[in-house]
Amino acid sequence: MDRPIQHIVIVGGGTAGWLTAGVIAARHKARMASGFKVTLVESPNVAIIGVGEGTWPTMRTTLEKMGVSETEFFRHCDTAFKQGGKFVGWTTGAPDDAYYHPLMLPHGWSQVNLVPHWLQDGRGRTFSAAVCPQEAICEEGLAPKTIATPEYRGLANYAYHLDAGKFASFMQKHCTEKLGVHHVLADVTEVKQDESGDITGLVTEQAGEITGDMFVDCTGFRALLIEKTLGVGFKDCRDVLFCDTALAIQVPHESDDAPMASQTIATAQSSGWIWDIALPTRRGLGYVYSSDHIDEEAARAELARYAGTQAEARKIPIRSGHREMFWKNNCVAVGLAAGFLEPLEASAIMLIELSAKIIADQLPARRSVMDVVARRFNEVTHYRWGRIIDFLKLHYVLTQRTDTAFWRDNVDPASTPERLQDLLRLWKYRAPWFLDEFDRLEEVFPAASYQYVLYGMGFRTEVDPVENSADALLASRIMEENAAMAQKMRANLPKNRDLVRKIRDHGMQSI
Amino acid sequence: MTNIAIVNAHTHRDLQVKAKASPAFDAKHFVTVIVAEFPLLAVQCPILLSKDAETGAFVCGAVLGFTQNENLFLTPDGWQGYRPLTLQRGPFYTVGEDLAIDLDDARVGTDAGEPLFAPNGEMTPYLRGIINAMQELRPGLERTKRFIETLMNLKLIEPIDISLSFDDGSRHELANLYTIDREALRALPDAAVLDLFRRGYMQLIYLMIASLKHVPLMAERKNKQLSTGPAPAWG
Numbered sequence: 001m002d003r004p005i006q007h008i009v010i011v012g013g014g015t016a017g018w019l020t021a022g023v024i025a026a027r028h029k030a031r032m033a034s035g036f037k038v039t040l041v042e043s044p045n046v047a048i049i050g051v052g053e054g055t056w057p058t059m060r061t062t063l064e065k066m067g068v069s070e071t072e073f074f075r076h077c078d079t080a081f082k083q084g085g086k087f088v089g090w091t092t093g094a095p096d097d098a099y100y101h102p103l104m105l106p107h108g109w110s111q112v113n114l115v116p117h118w119l120q121d122g123r124g125r126t127f128s129a130a131v132c133p134q135e136a137i138c139e140e141g142l143a144p145k146t147i148a149t150p151e152y153r154g155l156a157n158y159a160y161h162l163d164a165g166k167f168a169s170f171m172q173k174h175c176t177e178k179l180g181v182h183h184v185l186a187d188v189t190e191v192k193q194d195e196s197g198d199i200t201g202l203v204t205e206q207a208g209e210i211t212g213d214m215f216v217d218c219t220g221f222r223a224l225l226i227e228k229t230l231g232v233g234f235k236d237c238r239d240v241l242f243c244d245t246a247l248a249i250q251v252p253h254e255s256d257d258a259p260m261a262s263q264t265i266a267t268a269q270s271s272g273w274i275w276d277i278a279l280p281t282r283r284g285l286g287y288v289y290s291s292d293h294i295d296e297e298a299a300r301a302e303l304a305r306y307a308g309t310q311a312e313a314r315k316i317p318i319r320s321g322h323r324e325m326f327w328k329n330n331c332v333a334v335g336l337a338a339g340f341l342e343p344l345e346a347s348a349i350m351l352i353e354l355s356a357k358i359i360a361d362q363l364p365a366r367r368s369v370m371d372v373v374a375r376r377f378n379e380v381t382h383y384r385w386g387r388i389i390d391f392l393k394l395h396y397v398l399t400q401r402t403d404t405a406f407w408r409d410n411v412d413p414a415s416t417p418e419r420l421q422d423l424l425r426l427w428k429y430r431a432p433w434f435l436d437e438f439d440r441l442e443e444v445f446p447a448a449s450y451q452y453v454l455y456g457m458g459f460r461t462e463v464d465p466v467e468n469s470a471d472a473l474l475a476s477r478i479m480e481e482n483a484a485m486a487q488k489m490r491a492n493l494p495k496n497r498d499l500v501r502k503i504r505d506h507g508m509q510s511i
Numbered sequence: 512m513t514n515i516a517i518v519n520a521h522t523h524r525d526l527q528v529k530a531k532a533s534p535a536f537d538a539k540h541f542v543t544v545i546v547a548e549f550p551l552l553a554v555q556c557p558i559l560l561s562k563d564a565e566t567g568a569f570v571c572g573a574v575l576g577f578t579q580n581e582n583l584f585l586t587p588d589g590w591q592g593y594r595p596l597t598l599q600r601g602p603f604y605t606v607g608e609d610l611a612i613d614l615d616d617a618r619v620g621t622d623a624g625e626p627l628f629a630p631n632g633e634m635t636p637y638l639r640g641i642i643n644a645m646q647e648l649r650p651g652l653e654r655t656k657r658f659i660e661t662l663m664n665l666k667l668i669e670p671i672d673i674s675l676s677f678d679d680g681s682r683h684e685l686a687n688l689y690t691i692d693r694e695a696l697r698a699l700p701d702a703a704v705l706d707l708f709r710r711g712y713m714q715l716i717y718l719m720i721a722s723l724k725h726v727p728l729m730a731e732r733k734n735k736q737l738s739t740g741p742a743p744a745w746g
Contacts, residue, residue, distance in 0.1 A: 147567035148687060506566040511668055511689070 002368040005213045006035050009202065011188060011225060012218030013042030015164050016335025016352045018171035019062070020216055023356035025179035026066040028363065032180050039182040040175070041202060041210060046222075053277045053284050054082055054264050054346035055159045057103055060152045062353045068174055070151040071507040076170045078163040078279045080500050081262045083134050083144050083156060085345065089268035091457045093401050099126060099456025100263070101345075102134030103157040105448045107485065108478035115431035115451055116463045117475035127455035130479055133486035140490060141259040143499035151508045155489065159346070161264070161277045184210060191229045198330045198367075199225065213367070216359070217333040221340075226323060226333035234339075236321040240393050240415055242290035242406065243272050243320065243342045247303050247313035250282050260497040266344060268399075269302050270294060271406040275343060276306075280500050288318070288342045293406040318342065322385045327374035330367065332359060339385060344395060347388050350444070355381065380442045390420045391445045391453075397424070398457040427454065431461045514615040515604060520632050523612070528601055529624035530637060532590035536618065537598055540576035544595050545651030546658050546715050548573075551593040553718040556584070557725045560659065560668060560689040569659045569668070569689070574726075576733075577675060577683045583729055583736075596644050596651075603641050605649060610642055658712055665703060667695050667716070675730050679737045691719050 008024055010017050017040055025038045063073060073079055084102035091097050106114050114131045122130055129135045134156055137144070144156035175181035186204035194200050201211040217225035226232045238244060253260070265276040272289030287303040294302075296315070304310050322339025326332060334355045341347055358377055364370040397416055401407035413421060423432075432447040432454070454461075468475075494502075516522070541561060544552060549571075552558050557574040573595055575582045584591050602616035612619060625637040634642075662668050669692035673685040696716065699707075707713045 148562035148564065502566070506568060509562065509567055509569065510663070511666075511670065 002366055003213065004366050005364055005370070007037045007039065007212045008214050008216065008363075009210060009212030010038070010040045010216040010218055011042075011202065012220060012335070012337070013040060013172065013183075014168055014218060014220060014335065015171075015349060016220075016337070017042065017216075017218035018168050018175055019349070019352050020218060020334050020356040020359065021181045022066045022171055022175045022179060023062065023353070024360045024363070025175060025181050027360035029179065037182065038180070039184060039210065039212065041184045041186055041188065041204065041207075043187045044185045044206075045187060053164055053279070054161055054343065054349075056346060056350040056353075057157050057159045058350055058353050059160055060158075062357075064152045066174065067178060069510075071503060073160075073170065074500065074503045074508075077167045078281050080161045080260060080279050081144055081496055082159040082161045082264060082346075083138050083262045084264075086138065086261075086263045086265045087268075087395065087453075087456065088265060090266075090273075090395060091398070091400055093268065093403060099452070100128040100135040100138065101449060101452040101456065102128055102132050102138070103159060104132050104134050105446070106131035106451065107133075107482040108474075109448060110434065112471050112475050112478060113431055113433035114475055114479065115433070115455060115461065116468050117472065117479070118455070119431075119461060119463045120465060120468055128452055129486075131482060133482060133489050136486045137489055137493060138261070138263045141261065141496050142490065142493040143262065143496040144493070145499070146492070146494055147499060147502045147506065147508070149508070150511050155493065158262075161279055163279060163281075186210075188224065191225060193229065196329065197230065199229065213330065214364075214370070215331045217331055217337045218335050220336040221319075223323075223333065223337045225331045226326075226328065226337055230328045230331055232328055232333075233324045234319070234321055235324050236319065237341075237389055238320050240389055240417060241320045241342060241396075242292065242409065242415075243288045244318055245291050245296070245299070246286050246288045246316040246318055246342075247296075247299060248284070248286040248316060249303065249307055249309075249311055249313040250284055251307050251309055251311070252282055253278070257497065259495070260500065262496045264346065267306065268401070269306075270404045271299070273344070274303060274306050280497075280504070287313070288344075290406055293404065293409070325378055326355075326381045327377045330370060332374070332377065334359075338381070341385075341388060341392060344392050345388070345445075345449075347392075347444070351384065351388075354384065354444070383442060384444050386417075386419070387444055390417055390423075391449065393417065393420055394450065394453050395457075398454065398459055400458070427459065427461055429462050431455075512615050513613045515606065515611050515613050517606060517609045517611050518603075518627065518638075520628055520634075524628045524632065525621045526612070526627050527620055527622065527624040528612075528627065528637075529618040529620070530601055531624075532585055532594060532598070534585065536601070537585050537590070537594075538580045538582050539598075540579060540581050541572045541574055542595050542597050543570045543572050544597065545648065545655045546571065547647060547651050547654070548593075548595060549715050549718045552595070553722040555592045555725065556722065556729065558719050558722045559671065560662075561687050562689075569663070571655055571659065574685070574688075574729075577685065577730070581733075583732055596648050599644050600641065600648065603645060605645050610645060658715060661707070661710075661712060662691070662716075665695070665699065665707075667692050667699075669695070673726060675726075677730070677734050677737055681737075690723065691716055693720065 010021050021038055021040045028036050084100055086098060086100050088098045118127055118130050137156055144154045144158035176183050184207050186207035188202045189205050190203035191199055192201045199215045201209045203209050215225055260278045267274045271294035274285060274287045277284045285307050287299055289299050303313055318340055320341055323333055326338050335352050362373050364373045396410040399407050432450045434447060549558055552573050559574055560569050561572050563570055575584055602613045602619050604611045626635055627638045629635055668689050671688050671690045676682050
């Protein structure tokens with residue numbers, strides 16, 4: 001049956017549901033006068049999970065395109081700046097073992113690959129500090145911009161830390177008041193399908209039947225539409241990424257003016273790692289661990305030692321993996337319904353944005369072309385999940401730790417995807433750079449990210465000094481420029497804590 | 512330190528203020544101004560917008576020089592031209608409805624400058640002038656804020672990069688400055704244009720645009736100073 005796609009029904013009112021609703025509604029706003037409609041159905045009784053308190057810089061564009069004021073976003077979601085990740089204890093576990101994965105590309109990225117030059121003569125700097133100013137900025141607790149920098153613009157690249165619960169409410173308000181999204185509070189009791197399997201409507205307890213042309217499953221781990229209705233299976237990736245449980249806790253800052261880190265701090269533990277995310281109001285901590293390697297009581301003790309408190313942590317079982325198919329018939333899964341991976345590189349919200357963007361940009365005009373769009377969406381999304389899994393695994397395979405079974409098991413080649421094994425072999429003789437490997441438009445992590453992790457964790461690529469000499473002068477000049485840039489930024493940027501407070505007090509200008 | 516006191520004919524009858532412009536207090540290359548001053552300023556220097564370093568909020572200001580603390584209107588012979596109210600006010604403030612003075616300000620004393628009160632206890636013309644300036648300044652800041660808000664709402668503000676080279680080889684870039692976006696102004700709907708005109712804002716907008724011509728003129732003056740050697744020392 002062919003029909004125009006005019007009514008999009010999103011099920012689930014968490015981060016995934018509201019972000020998807022906002023992205024689609026903003027993109028197709030002009031069509032609303034001629035009958036295009038976005039409806040979000042949310043159960044009044046289901047609590048949202050609210051994982052993923054870290055975003056990618058992509059969120060700036062996503063919010064700006066939806067017409068969200070960045071100042072309001074800071075004021076209502078306990079938002080703070082994020083300038084990257086700091087990984088503590090992942091390589092050797094020694095007290096000084098730490099490296100950065102900043103959000104800025106290495107300086108002079110498109111001109112020269114700095115890796116072999118840094119390997120040959122790093123002048124005692126870490127890789128990230130030698131090629132990018134952001135490690136220095138983060139270590140001094142500085143913000144990525146000043147109060148005079150316009151909304152969504154930065155002097156250093158940045159993303160956000162936010163309160164996911166508040167973010168969902170904030171987006172709800174924006175979507176319903178500014179973007180014309182219809183909000184229905186109702187429990188879905190039955191999903192109706194036609195003979196082809198397409199979903200035709202949702203029977204609800206409070207609001208009768210809601211029909212639609214296309215459905216987006218944002219029901220989280222319940223996967224009401226994609227799994228319970230359409231029977232799409234789940235591809236578990238626990239054989240690669242071992243962690244299957246999280247213990248989450250919130251702790252207050254030491255004082256109201258205590259320094260506030262603008263990097264997500266991921267500290268390796270005996271059988272997993274602890275996230276540490278600073279919001280203006282509190283820190284969110286969580287131990288992500290493998291229950292095959294440590295029991296809950298011992299894990300709680302490790303978290304308590306890090307947090308310096310005995311407060312009870314909330315246990316969240318996690319299942320690493322993703323759908324075998326993301327878009328089936330006239331239904332696409334976004335967010336936790338599509339899959340979950342440990343939040344080591346804050347990929348959850350970023351994947352929601354990317355999925356919502358493809359859905360909005362390539363929204364099929366009619367049912368007859370939807371299967372083509374679906375096939376392409378599935379291909380791209382599969383590729384992306386695969387690359388994220390590879391990249392997360394990279395953080396584990398490079399470890400030199402042998403102190404616990406968790407770290408020893410992680411370097412077992414049987415647990416490493418073949419594609420990653422191939423790359424690691426190649427990288428022994430040639431450092432990743434620019435477009436040589438990660439050249440697809442749909443790439444999630446650029447080669448620069450691989451550089452930061454590889455050389456942050458002491459990976460050695462053989463260097464040919466003769467080959468290096470060709471652009472040694474250029475490389476040296478670029479690294480000097482970077483040092484000068486870092487110096488200038490350190491002199492001009494305010495403290496992260498102070499800027500976030502100023503933004504809440506005075507707001508940012510739009511230009 | 513500051514020591515702010517409400518001005519009082521009895522306690523302060525002997526007070527004198529060094530009111531003339533001097534490098535210690537007037538050597539500023541950018542000072543905030545109010546819209547009422549635009550006609551006086553537009554004939555002598557650029558009127559631009561900048562952001563307050565503390566709050567990021569836009570302010571209107573007069574560009575008086577091209578480098579930190581350079582003021583081309585301040586000469587050994589005194590101030591040349593119109594001196595903005597915020598400099599004219601000197602050590603005076605308002606506290607509530609009252610005029611106040613900072614007694615610790617270096618310009619305040621009893622042995623030199625302009626007396627506040629005549630021997631008979633009456634206010635001197637100098638003090639009356641200060642009171643007038645303060646009465647203009649306070650509501651003027653509010654009016655200026657509303658003008659800026661209107662420019663913001665109509666998206667009429669755009670950043671401007673001013674980059675100057677001088678004959679001695681020095682180069683200066685003025686950052687954090689904004690002006691009227693003329694293209695956006697031309698694209699305004701009729702109703703908005705009429706509204707700007709009725710509120711007196713259109714004149715302010717054109718004064719700002721016209722004042723930009725002072726950038727090359729002031730640069731030329733500075734160039735002449737550079738070529739005739741260092742400015743004579745202050746006597």
